[in-house]
Every structure is written in structure tokens, then in C-alpha cells.
Amino acid sequence: MISRDNLRILVTGGGGFLGRAIVQALLTQHETWRISVLDLKPPDHDILTRLEHFFQVDVRSAASVNNAFVDYIPDLVIHTAGIIPARQKRYSTRKEDWEHVRSINVDGTRHILDATLASGCKLFVYTSSCTVVIDDLNHDYYYMDETVPIGLANLHYGKSKGIAESYVLDPRHATERGLVACALRPATIIGPGDTAVMSLIHDLIAKGETSFIVGNGDNIYDFMYIDNAVHAHLLAVENLLTTRTAAGEAFFISNCEPVYFWDVFAYIWAQFGHVPTFRVRIPMGLAWVAALVAEAVTWVTGKPSTLDTGSVADGVRTHFSNNEKARRVLGYEPVVGLTEGVKLACEVSIETYEL
């Protein structure tokens, strides 16, 4: 049994949106634990000073990852580092883009896990993503649970996260090298300081595109407030330190409040003081054709538009998860409601975007 008083925990991607929040929570909730961060860029100064170590490492390089573990053996690793291709890149089909995503999310994960095991550390929490299933934009996933097969995602992000998750949870690591690992698959995370989702939604106001709903508007989606994602990670850590019932398992986590996709957009706009005067539902087929035209225009002019066939598909899909397993095994229960979470995210974002 590991001594709980001065646990050494390594958080990769500790400078990122989720990683930083996890580091902060660990520092506040477990004052005696020794927290280290491995990332491409150093975290904020106030965090940096409270860390045991900061390793400036590019996870794509096995050598530089191994280097970090030379004189350092963590008790547990939380691997959040990764790249989320944003905006148009999300729907990219270019080979170079895929290679870039793969090298960080797949190779990076392999490097970290291999180095962890080589160091003698056995406990590993992997931040996967719900996109391992839903980045397959040709299908709806209603109330999906962990029995739904992965490996069918075709967008770069979900595909890479799926490959990496399968590597981490590969039973051979457990039987041959004693790895005790679990993977969390958060829904789309929002929160103060999030640059991906909020800014994308906010930008639609300036573009004057808030009056359009693609599809019938009845499609349902899962979001997750950052604090709940952090909470789930800490529960996973707790589980691996104690009962280890989560070993070898993946868990969908969300706010457990699936909601009509377009309503969340409208609510966020309303927080920024914008309510569209009218809203039209554009049939999926028509929107898809329009997107195809927009893509052609983009191709000719080189000026990117919001509309593309990928985002049209994203906008009409029903994707929400069943979090029963996380509830049962980890004791996960959201701590901040979605409405409050969106409000909190917007409050900070108002300052960020409206200046």
C-alpha cells in the first residue's frame, strides 16, 4: 500500500484547460501531496511555484519523455496532455493534419505510459474523450454506455483518442506489467478560460449566424462543466489508490443533463446579451448543400467560413451518454449544475471576448 501522506502525482498537460484545473484541485484538496507537471509550456507562475517538478517536455519525443523519469518516480500519473483540433481542423481529412494529431495523442500517450511503467509506477488515469465514440458523424448515439464499441470514429480527434485509450487499457499491460489504469471519457467540457467551445459559439454572434438552426433542433447533446470533470478525475485517483475497482475500465462522464444542442447555444448568446430576433430551422439536406458550396468558396478564396459539411453533421446529431457506470464504480455525481456552469463560463468569457 502506498503511503497516502506524501503521494507523488504527475499531471501531464498540466498547463492546459483541464490539466491546470486538476492540478489546482490536487494542490488545494491534498496539501501534503507532491504534484508535478509535464507539459510543452510552463503553467502559470502561481501554480509553478507550488509544484514539486515541472518537466518541459514535448510528448512526441520518446527520448525527452524518458528523460523526465530519470530521477523521478511518481506514484500515480494523470495523463491529460493532448491536442484538440479546433474549428475547421476538427473536420480535416488531410493526411498531414492526421499525422500531427496522431503523433501527440497516440504516440504521446504511448511514450508517457511506457515511461511510467519503466519507472516502476503502476497507477495511471487517462483522460480519454466521449469522441472515441461520437466522432463518427454519420450516426446518432442516444444514451450511449460503455458497451458501445469504439474504433469507428473517423474524425482525427476521436480516432486518435480511441487508439490511445485502447493502448492504455490493453489487458496485457495489466497482466504482464501490473498496470492499474482507467480511462475517463468526458463530454464536451465548458468552463471559465475555455478557449475552444465558448469562443466558437460566441463568434457566431459577430458573424450574424445566430438565427439559423440546422436540422429540426430536437437533437440532444451532452456538455460538462469543468469542475465536474475535475471531480471525476479525483474520484478516479481515489479509486486507483484504494479499491481499484475501476482498473481496466473506461467511463463516460458528463453533467448528466442532456439538453437540446441548439438551446445551449441560444442560452450562451443570451448570456452575452444577444437574443436572435427570429430563428429558422434549416433542413439538414439543404444545409449540407449550402455547406458544400461554402466549402467550395473557401477553397477558391481561402477565407474560412463557419459552415462546412462537418459542422452541419455535428449540429444535427444526437450524442449523449449514460453515466451509470461512473456513478456505480467511482461514485461520480456532478457537483455543479449545467445552468450554473454555463453562467460561470460566460461570466469570465464576457471579459475575455467583449474587450
Next chain:
Amino acid sequence: MVSATELAYYATHPTELRSIIQWKTWHNPVHERDEKKESPELKECFRQLGLTSRSFAAVIQELHPELLVPVTLFYLVLRGLDTIEDDMTIAIEEKEPLLRNFHEIIDDERWTYNGNGPHEKDRELLVKFDNITKEFVKIKEPYKVIIRDIAKRMGNGMADYAKNQDLEANGVRTIKDYELYCHYVAGLVGEGLTRLFVEAKLANPALLQRPELMESMGQFLQQTNIIRDIREDHEDKRYFWPKEVWSKYVPKFADLFLPENREKALHCQSEMILIALRRADECLFYMAGVKEQSVFNFVAIPQSMAIATLELCFQNYAMFERNIKITKGSACQLMLESTQNLQVVCDVFRRYARKIHRKNSPRDPSFLEISIACGKIERFIESIFPTQTARTLPRDANGAIARKKKEDEETKWDMIYIMIAVLAVLALISFLMIGAAYLAGARFDLAISALKKGNFFPPKNPQGVASLASQFEGVASSSLAAPNAGHSEL
């Protein structure tokens, strides 16, 4: 009588008219009362039921025979309590002991009460209450125990409210108080009915282990009525909307009805609807525990009506101006859909959840919460009736697809064999009939010749037949003659 406006309405809403006709034509009660076996007192009970309840009388009378009388009496006992509580002409000194002791009164076969004011519409119920008590003593003891227990708790709850001067003057204060009031007048009814169903072995006993489900059944109905009846209750100076909610929008309750506060009133209405709507998934959960069709109909019809009523009220300012109710056509459609199975009722709930979602406006402070409440209904339905897609089929989906293909192949061959058999039988029958006709001397040659000439229909009179026959006889005989001639030449 059907009014001109109604005629115009149904002329423009044929689907609703269709529902009315379908309901009237096709609805068969699961069980029917056997009036021959009923005592005069019991007949009187059913008459009172019809007089006091517009919505419940029909569904109660279709209940399983085991529960028909207990539920009817349960309803009338609670109605009796209600008639005493509601009547403001009864002094509190007289009212309180009546309410608190009502569970003992119902065992007194001679008890009647003449103290209601002349304008109380249900005063006859208490004047002739001995009919009910006489029947009450006859029912099985376990049912009596349940009815007495609920009558006792409801009577005491009502007495507490009647004595509460603060409530009289200021109305309900917090959401908690509001739900407690709904508990006394409706949540307890849900509990009593559930215990009766389980006692009769017509519902899953597990329902008693999840008391929040039966509570939600009552709350959902009662809250919906309180929301819809806002105008009427305001005119009667009864205040059920909690101050905790309306004070966010207007300083005085009466201000909700001022034209300049139209938007605020709608926002307040949304929040009230939200509180009710959050219970909807538990109502569906409850209905999943009902085993018998007549009991299912009995619980499902009011629930479907309630969600439709919430949808009607939502974002509808008319609610503050007058009484509104769902149209008869919608009601009939809902009854048709609520007398089938849980899946159909789930479809009703989903349909109305989406209608509410579509009316929802981002300007409304409860906007996202309402959207989440509708999402909760949809999620619950998904949890019991999952939407299957190619990707969510079980892991052996490929095996399943292969099996399906094989089955399809087998079905195809079955179909072919059946077709061959049918054709063979038809051929045999045709052969036998034509053969019989031939043996009986039918002239197929004449018939075929006539057909060749284009006479597809038999002649209408005997002369026609004769002329036709002679016309073709000639041809036939001449053609027959020719080979003969040739033959003779050989």
C-alpha cells in the same frame, strides 16, 4: 350542443375530429360495471361519482372489478373531505373536528351532513353520505385500512391548513410549502391508490419501495391544475402559487394580471411549469410498474392530459385572462394513446416535451432549465425504450445481421412455396370446374368465338343468346365442314 365555433374548429382540424370519432367508435372498456349485481346504495355512489368528478368518473368505472368499488369509495371519501375543506361558510370550530375525525366518520353507516352552504356544488354528496358509508363497511378489510389511513392524514393536513391564518392572508410562501400542500391533497392520493393497486396485486410491489414515484404522480397532476387554474383561483381569492416564485417577478401577486406585466407573468408561469415538469420522468417510471390494463389506463390518462395541459399553458398568456383547457379532440387523442401501453404514453410525453422545447424562448430566465427538464424526459424514455442504431446494436451485431439475412432468405423461400401451392390449387380447381362444365355440355367454342368478336359481356335477353348462338353456329359448322371436304378429296 355543438356551437358554430366548434364546428369551424373541427372543420379546420380534421385530425382532432378523427380522434373524437375514433374514441367514440372504437374504445371498449377493459372492464364494465355489472349494474345488475349492484345494491341501490352502490348505484347511488356511482351517481355521485359522476356528479362530482368530470375527469375521473369514466376511468374509475372501467377499473378491474376487484378495485372498482374500493377506488370509487376512496374517491368519494376524499371528495367528502374536500367538500368540507373548501366550504368557507363552515366555521373553523366545526370544520376542524370534522376534518380530523373523518377517517372514523366513514365507518358510521348513518352519518350524513347538512352543514354545507347552499351554494356548495357538491353539498348533496354529504347530505346523502350514508350511501357511501354503507358500502364502505362491505369492502375488504385491507382496503378499509388504506382508505382510513389516507383519510386521516389528509384530514389532519387540511385541518392544519384551514387553521393557518398566515396562509389565509398571504397564500403559500415557499416552494417547499407549495409542494407540501400538493402532498396533502394529491401526493397522499397517489400513495393510497398505489397501496390499493398493490394490495389487489395489479401493480408491482416495488412501487411502494420508491415513494418518490407515487408522490410525483400526484404532484404532477395537482401542480398542473394549480398552474392552469390561476385566473379562477385568483378570482376566488385562493393563492397556491408560492411567493418564493412570483416575488421574483412582481412585488404583489395581483400584479401578475396587469397588462403591463405580461412578460413577467409569462416568466413566472415558466418557472411554475418547470417545477412540475421536473417530475414527468418519475411519472413514466411509475407507470412502468403497473401490471393491469385498466389500472394502467386509470393512471395514464390523467398524466397524459397533464403534460398536454402544461404544454397548452406554456408561453400562453391567455391563461392569465381566462380558463383554458385542451380541446376535446386532443383529449380524445390522448385517451386513445393512454389506453394502450407504456411505449405509446412515452411517445406522448416526448411529443409534448418537444413542443414545450420549441416554444421555449432564450429571453425566459428558466430557458435552459426547461430545456434540461425536457431533455430529462427524453433521456428517461431512452433508458427504457432505447433507440437502436446500426452502431448501438449489441456487440454481436454482425452475427445478428447474418442471422437476419438467413431468416430473410428463409422467409423468401417460404413465400415462393406458398405461391406455388396457391397456384397449384387454383389450377386444380379451374381444371375440375372447366372439366365439369365440359362434361355437362358447355359450348366453349361459342364462348371463345364471341370473345374474339369483342363481346365480353353475356347478352341481356334470351333473344340475344339465340341470335348469338345462331351467328356462331354457322361459322362453326362451316369451319367444321372444310376439313371434311378435304378429307373426302383424299
